[in-house]
Amino acid sequence: MSRALLEVRNAVRPYLESASAGDTVLVAVSGGADSLALAAAILAESKKFLITAVAVTIDHQLQQGSADQALKVSDQLKELGFQETIVEKVSVDQSSGIEAGARTARYAALHQIAERRNAHQIYLGHTRDDQAETVLLGLARGSGARSLSGMASVNGKIIRPMLSLTRKVTEQ
Numbered sequence: 001m002s003r004a005l006l007e008v009r010n011a012v013r014p015y016l017e018s019a020s021a022g023d024t025v026l027v028a029v030s031g032g033a034d035s036l037a038l039a040a041a042i043l044a045e046s047k048k049f050l051i052t053a054v055a056v057t058i059d060h061q062l063q064q065g066s067a068d069q070a071l072k073v074s075d076q077l078k079e080l081g082f083q084e085t086i087v088e089k090v091s092v093d094q095s096s097g098i099e100a101g102a103r104t105a106r107y108a109a110l111h112q113i114a115e116r117r118n119a120h121q122i123y124l125g126h127t128r129d130d131q132a133e134t135v136l137l138g139l140a141r142g143s144g145a146r147s148l149s150g151m152a153s154v155n156g157k158i159i160r161p162m163l164s165l166t167r168k169v170t171e172q
Helices: 003-017 033-048 066-082 098-119 127-138 143-147 169-170
Strands: 024-028 054-059 084-089 119-123
Touching: 003 033, 003 119, 024 033, 033 054, 033 169, 054 098, 054 169, 066 084, 066 127, 066 143, 084 098, 098 119, 127 143
Parallel strands: 024 054, 024 119, 054 084
Antiparallel strands: none
């Protein structure tokens, strides 16, 4: 096992320990290095705790070929060993901007899937690099001191276990 994967697994483990045997957790996977590393770590660690890990890919339908890309990610997840993957299509309201609309649609879909599947946690692959970007963008928008808090590692069902890791680690 690579040192990088060990770091990701060590980051994930304490959050999975808070779940109970028989629980279901979701892991959101875009197909990038961060979310694939998270998915691999969740899958490996969830087996120890008798937790069912379900991978979810959101198709925002914003680019031509997005459905094919979502299926490609689903296939990658099956190759990793996921027994169940979900590809969920969403409609994005772009009135508040494309990124904000996509984020709103994605989070709504993840929470709906979690409710349908009775999932106790939803894992996202944000890293320290994403955290820094979030803080800087917030400051640039004039959010002031509130921006300094950045993303929470736990926010309800949302779990971001890799906020202490760099993107470089997940790429390895």
